Amino acid sequence: MAVPPGGENRVKDLLGLESLTPAQIEHILDVARPMKSLFTRSIKKVPALRGKTVALLFFEASTRTRSSFELAAKRLSADTLSFASSTSSVTKGESLLDTAKTYEAMKVDFMVIRHAASGAPELVAQAVKARVINAGDGSHEHPTQGLLDIYTILEKKKRIDGLKVVIVGDILHSRVARSNLWGLTKLGAHVTVCGPSTLIPAGLSEVFGPKVSVSTRLDEALEGADVINVLRLQRERQQGDYFPTVREYTELFGLNTDRLRKAKPDCLVLHPGPMNRGVEISSEVADGPRSMILEQVTNGIAVRMAVLYVFANPEGLPATPPDGKQAAKAVTALKALE
Amino acid sequence: MTKPNSPETLLIRGGRLIDPENRRDGEFDLLVAEGKVARVGKALTAPAGAQVIDAKGLIVAPGLVDIHVHLREPGNEGAETIESGTRAAAAGGVTSVVAMPNTQPPIDSVSGVRFLLRRAAETATVRVWPTGAITVGRSGEKLAEIGAMAEAGAVAVTDDGNAVPDTQLLRRALDYAKMFDLTVIEHAEDKSLMGEGVMNEGPLATRLGHKGIPRQSESIAIARDIALAELTGAHLHVTHISTRESVELIRAAKRRGVRVTSDATPHHFTLTEDAILRYGTNAKMNPPLRTEADRKAIINGLADGTIDAIASDHAPHTRASKEQEFSAAPFGIIGLETILPLTVTQLIEPGHLSWPDAIRRLCSGPAKVLSLPVGELSEGQPADVVVIDPAEERTVSGFSSKSQNSPFLGWTLRGFPQLVLVEGRVVLRREALRAAPAR
Numbered sequence: 109m110a111v112p113p114g115g116e117n118r119v120k121d122l123l124g125l126e127s128l129t130p131a132q133i134e135h136i137l138d139v140a141r142p143m144k145s146l147f148t149r150s151i152k153k154v155p156a157l158r159g160k161t162v163a164l165l166f167f168e169a170s171t172r173t174r175s176s177f178e179l180a181a182k183r184l185s186a187d188t189l190s191f192a193s194s195t196s197s198v199t200k201g202e203s204l205l206d207t208a209k210t211y212e213a214m215k216v217d218f219m220v221i222r223h224a225a226s227g228a229p230e231l232v233a234q235a236v237k238a239r240v241i242n243a244g245d246g247s248h249e250h251p252t253q254g255l256l257d258i259y260t261i262l263e264k265k266k267r268i269d270g271l272k273v274v275i276v277g278d279i280l281h282s283r284v285a286r287s288n289l290w291g292l293t294k295l296g297a298h299v300t301v302c303g304p305s306t307l308i309p310a311g312l313s314e315v316f317g318p319k320v321s322v323s324t325r326l327d328e329a330l331e332g333a334d335v336i337n338v339l340r341l342q343r344e345r346q347q348g349d350y351f352p353t354v355r356e357y358t359e360l361f362g363l364n365t366d367r368l369r370k371a372k373p374d375c376l377v378l379h380p381g382p383m384n385r386g387v388e389i390s391s392e393v394a395d396g397p398r399s400m401i402l403e404q405v406t407n408g409i410a411v412r413m414a415v416l417y418v419f420a421n422p423e424g425l426p427a428t429p430p431d432g433k434q435a436a437k438a439v440t441a442l443k444a445l446e
Numbered sequence: 447m448t449k450p451n452s453p454e455t456l457l458i459r460g461g462r463l464i465d466p467e468n469r470r471d472g473e474f475d476l477l478v479a480e481g482k483v484a485r486v487g488k489a490l491t492a493p494a495g496a497q498v499i500d501a502k503g504l505i506v507a508p509g510l511v512d513i514h515v516h517l518r519e520p521g522n523e524g525a526e527t528i529e530s531g532t533r534a535a536a537a538g539g540v541t542s543v544v545a546m547p548n549t550q551p552p553i554d555s556v557s558g559v560r561f562l563l564r565r566a567a568e569t570a571t572v573r574v575w576p577t578g579a580i581t582v583g584r585s586g587e588k589l590a591e592i593g594a595m596a597e598a599g600a601v602a603v604t605d606d607g608n609a610v611p612d613t614q615l616l617r618r619a620l621d622y623a624k625m626f627d628l629t630v631i632e633h634a635e636d637k638s639l640m641g642e643g644v645m646n647e648g649p650l651a652t653r654l655g656h657k658g659i660p661r662q663s664e665s666i667a668i669a670r671d672i673a674l675a676e677l678t679g680a681h682l683h684v685t686h687i688s689t690r691e692s693v694e695l696i697r698a699a700k701r702r703g704v705r706v707t708s709d710a711t712p713h714h715f716t717l718t719e720d721a722i723l724r725y726g727t728n729a730k731m732n733p734p735l736r737t738e739a740d741r742k743a744i745i746n747g748l749a750d751g752t753i754d755a756i757a758s759d760h761a762p763h764t765r766a767s768k769e770q771e772f773s774a775a776p777f778g779i780i781g782l783e784t785i786l787p788l789t790v791t792q793l794i795e796p797g798h799l800s801w802p803d804a805i806r807r808l809c810s811g812p813a814k815v816l817s818l819p820v821g822e823l824s825e826g827q828p829a830d831v832v833v834i835d836p837a838e839e840r841t842v843s844g845f846s847s848k849s850q851n852s853p854f855l856g857w858t859l860r861g862f863p864q865l866v867l868v869e870g871r872v873v874l875r876r877e878a879l880r881a882a883p884a885r
Contacts, residue, residue, distance in 0.1 A: 126653070203766065203769070203770060204770065204771060205769055205770075223771065225771030225772065225773045225774060226654055226655035226656050226771075226772065226773065227654065227655075227656070227726075227771060227772045227773075228771045231726075231769075231770075231771060231772075245655065246655050246656075246773065247655035247656075247657075248654060248655025248656075249655065283655060286653075286655060309651075309652040309658075310647050310648055310649070310651070310652055310658060310660075311648045311649030311650075311651075311652050312649075312652055314648075314649040315649045315652050315653050
């Protein structure tokens, strides 16, 4: 489980947002702000993680998350080690733990893990001293995506508390949805998940409580929405008979300009990417003024820098982070370069 | 491997002898001679040369009969062998194990049954009763040679690990097995509904991002199987039931007079799905651990006799195979060495079952399900005996099994076997009993 053992005053690994307190989430977001300010400079690099090594262990295909983590590590002056399962010893039958222990023996400081099996990063985290950052595990969590989504919303709306967020699509298989649900509800948002009933997981309301509601009618769900997070329709799922055809899915759950009008006029549209244009989202919406999709990509780097920065601390993520203190430290570190 | 000693003449004196089949529960002496129960009575005199064992404060019962055991031989000897598995059985007070046929290759022919019996004769510490597969290769497509396997010594047929998916084929298997008075053991599961599930479907699976197995994947299969038992008049035994609905279906069928029996495992009456949070893959089993309501229903089913037997579903897996991602790790835990103390601490001590009822579910109940000539202490019967110290408390710290995949490591349990006899041969004798002064 991602839950830190009781009594521990630090969090060693970032396995999910379920186990983080609102203060811990806010702390990471606070640190992300100065990290983002770095982007406007001509030299987009600080020495905060000089001498540290970040291993990117991607057991599942990914372009954006991996590039984002790599860039985040490099902007903090860390060394990076890349790994792709298709060209690794995994194809020779090496187990996940043996692979992780091999990197441990190379004395890496961070293992950023993407894996198709839920719980895989936790399995590694229990076996290694390095800090483990979950970069998406099965249908469990994708905490940095959750954080960057929240960061993007916060940047535009200046608050999370009281917002109405709609997450639409394949909730059943989505790790993005779960991290969003934990993070947003902890910070006070009300979240409506919307999708075909076959793609809504069992016991969702029991898990997330009264701040989450379920809808199977997008038009109704969008009424008064402040944010719409559109999930990618994983086309491979269509073979699972979760819904009859992509055409029908688009008809019922695709976000287009007409539908967007049901939401608040200043509603933000998020999408974790990659998009299926014309399927879950129309091009007009994806490229429209409400779309935060490219902003999310930019913010992803800042948030991942913040995560690496915070977890590089020998204490890990403090159980009760001092208000804004570490964020201030990050600012000082950045200013030292000026 | 240590071959069991030759049968001894033993007088087990002064224990609380519980033998439900002979309606005995009280202080009786038990005389074992020439491998058989020679006499059961009060104040028996020890014949010349007999060893006398003081069983004061101990329970004397028939050896346990575990009708759901995976010995992994042939094919997966790294996890368990007939030798190591039966040694584990002896350590747990189990004197008869019924071996499931899902080995590699599966036991689906006369040669498979003979192989198992031969290896058992060479290496086993306790009795091994083979079962044969219902279908060739356990593939669910074509009936295996059920009659020939019965002739060779198979005591039941089962495709355990799989249900028979084709309803017509299962009907024929039941009809056909009836000719040989063989019980058909069903692993009741609708595979299509189970899908790629790895744990109980519900809020916890949603939280962990694991694919769920709905409870209905079991109850739908049981409902179908009961209907077929009703149609054919054959004896259906549903193994390792895990849900409230399953208990209710079997209870109702028994009331109607259908020839259906069932068993449940100690892990299903002890743990719920929450154990996954603590024990990870050592709490991954099929059927999966369910909810508290299911756990209680299993206990009630055992108490009222709806569930005839407690079986361990001893499923050894190597450490490497369990130390994987949850979805990749195999289902199952070992259970031969904890079946008795879990029954004592989880069922008897809280008052759910009396000692005689618990002994019935562990001994004669399972024996009757498969018509095995064991599980009681009648005079003239082979002396398969267990002497239990109900008060001995021990922290489980390791197993005789080759595999150690158990969530109960580190648990403090009570009620461990002190002396185990198979046909009068001592296969386990604990130090405490050895030190007891003979009178």
